[in-house]
Amino acid sequence: MREFTVPAVAPTPQVGGLADAVFDYATEDPDRVALCRKDSAGEWQDVTAAEFRDQVLAMAKGLLAEGIRFGDRVAVMSRTRYEWTLLDFALWAVGAHVVPVYPTSSAEQVCWMLHDAEVAAAIVEHEDHAMTVGSVIDRLPRLKRLWQLDAQAEKELMAAGTHLDDDIVHRHRLAVTPDSTATIIYTSGTTGRPKGCVLTHANFLADSDALMSRYQEVFSSKPGEPPSLLLFLPLAHVFGRMVQLVCIRAKVKLAHQPVMAAEALLPDLESFKPTFMLAVPHLFEKIFQASRRKAELEGKIGPFEKAVDVAVRYAEAVEHKAFRTGPGPSPALRVKHQVFDTLVYSKLREALGGRCHAAMSGGSAMERRLGLFFDGIGMRIYEGYGLTETSAGACVNPPGRTKFGTVGQPLPGTTVHIADDGEIWLRGGQVFQGYLNNPKGTDEALHDGWLATGDLGSLDEDGYLTITGRKKEILVTSNGKSVSPGVLEERVRAHPLVAQCIVVGNDRPYVSALVTLDPDAVTHWLAMREKPEMRAQELVRDPDLETEVRRAVVAANTQVSQAESIRTFRILAAQFTEEHGFVTPSLKLKRKAIETAYAVEIEALYQH
Incomplete structure (x- = not known):
């Protein structure tokens, strides 16, 4: 198959922007817990939809009071934390363009991105980041303001806007249209200088609509259980930003963890108990290998390997049944699976908080056997594919019909085309507007609405995409x-x-x-x-x-x-x-x- 389309499920929005979701949420369900943030003692504190709206409003007023204007570009350089989500929606509410910067970026990288984007202000996490920006400040003539989160920037900004009426924010918010720029995200740059991808409010709305329509049912593990997600992927990356938006729009309780290392992540997974995870294949590989090493140290490697084999065979049988190529797990396999569920699988699920039954994975390819293993222990991983240029998602495996080893079918409203040389071309409402200040790069990437991804792949008879490599590699x-x-x-x-x-x-x-x-x-x-x-x-x-x-x-x-x-x-x-x-x-x-x-x-x- 050379081309496959999944029809859109929602019309293209004609009015409004991303910040509207916060205000709509607070109007519809003001007392529902929208987010959690840690207090100074490290305990999770609930933030209702109404409380979050009020914080966004206060932050937006502060930004206006401090000179941020409609259309200004504001850089955020930080690890994943609550304040980033707060800043995103506050900046979107006043019509500013957010420019995320990886917290590990060098001074030269920071200089290039902030200069190229003509950033007017920057918000950094801590003193080291402030010093990084400060070391190149003489080459950034448009940069007028710098705030530091660890130096009370949140309180400072909120206090600065107390004298302003709420209406001034709402007037700015109502001036935002779907075609307005929401963010400029610089590609991580495996070759050459990073390029600034210009993404609009409509791009993000299209992708989040597609994700919500397909995955709302899998966010929560059982009826009546509030869906929740602990976000630990970088918010400087488009994948994290998109899921942050989906959580607010789909009313999934959101919390943040800035460190992906197991010693920091596992205690938070245990205490927060998310129903859904968002990660990269590397993390799932680390979880599996750590479990295997533990079993070997305890002299239980034999039973562990048998448990892995049963999980993989069980998931494979379920997969065959979903595609009508097999009858499903045999009675004998079901019995073995039940035994290992008690002895092995349940302990692995407990290590992830006990309620997490599903995850989404992207960024690189996941080995088929690893995906089958996690599915077999009761945690389905929906592997997907996308780029910064597609506002995150373009293809993801659909619920109930996952083909492990593939990145799934196009999201609703998306078309995948395989060119004559095997390159993947994409079309849909989430495809970006072009590269900032780079018409040549834009012309090379966009062809009459099609994005030439640079990735190579193939479509099977059911429209599932398999990535086979990169053209340049x-x-x-x-x-x-x-x-x-x-x-x-x-x-x-x-x-x-x-x-x-x-x-x-x-x-x-x-x-x-x-x-x-x-x-x-x-x-x-x-x-x-x-x-x-x-x-x-x-x-x-x-x-x-x-x-x-x-x-x-x-x-x-x-x-x-x-x-x-x-x-x-x-x-x-x-x-x-x-x-x-x-x-x-x-x-x-x-x-x-x-x-x-x-x-x-x-x-x-x-x-x-």
Whole structure:
């Protein structure tokens, strides 16, 4: 199949903007708990829809009092926290354009984005961010104001606007139209300078309408249970921003957690008890591997592996039944599944708060077996696909008919087209307006309303999309063989010891790989084999470790032809980190940066 469309379920809005959702919510259900925020003691405090509306109104008045005007661009540089959501809706209420900045951005990146967007004011999280902006302030002549959240910016702004009437905010809000710019989000930039994607209120409304129409029923696990979500993905990323909006519009209770590390995240999941999660495949991989290591330490690896196998087979049988290609789980499989549900699966669900029965995953590909495993333990992961240029979602697996290993069907109102060269083209109300100050880039991306994504993929007979790679990442060996590195890298990374893998081989006689290790997995591996702790340089030369990684490479090679297979590899002592400029904030590899930094190691792979 070359093209597939899912009809829209809601008409294109003719009036209004994103901030209207806050005021509509407070009018319809003022006493309902809309959000939760932590107090100084670390306890969750409920915020009703009416209270949140009042806070948005007070913040909007403060922004106006401090000189922010309709159409001004205001940067927000912070981790995911309650104040970000508050600022988003307050800025949208006065017609400002929000420019999110990753909190890990360097001074040069901050300078480029704030200069390119002609930002008038910036709101940062803490002193380090303020110093980052301050170090380039002389190159930002339009930047007039800077506020710091950890220095009482919320109270300061709210106090500044107390003398203004509420009507002044409402006049600004009513002047916002669907075609007004809502935000300018800079792509994370695996190559070249980040580009500013101009997204309107209509773009966000179209995508949120599509998500709400398809997933409202899965936010809550049982009738009468209020749906809730703990947001820990970066709000600087379009995925987090879109889900934040969906929560307000769909009345899903929203809380925030700024740290994705397990030691911070798991206690909040346990105390907040969300019914729904939003994450990237890497987090689900970490949860699975941590559970496996725990079982091995307790001498229960055999039963754990059996439990995994039963979960996968059970989910696969359910999948076959949904598509009428099988009868569903057999009676014997149901009995085994019930036993393991008591012994294993329920404990995994408890670690995620006990009520979380579903999740949405995006940003990179998820291995089919991992998705089946989580489905088998009672937590369905809806894998999806989208870009900053599509306001987040373009395709997601629909409830009741999930095809694991695919990114699902187009969202309502979206068309997917596969071009002659395999590139994915998208069309829909969520497709962006173009790149700020970059007509050439805009012309390359947009073609009569179609977005040329740069991704490669295929559609099956049911309209489900499978991502096969990136056009710019295709390797061509000196023998003329084209290789898509993503399939190989994903399979190598499935090994518990592997953190990252990058496949190389452009203009080379064969394909090779650089591999980094997961520190927690390595520590566990050494302990289970009673090996002494080693320095990183010694560890990467350990023959037993090399044998383990070789198994991962051999497993990956079974997915491709011999000409595309990895012939040799090297284990690196260091990690590919964002701090070193090797991955984007959404954990995508920056291939050129890695290949430049490890040029000597790559050259050595071809000296045999």
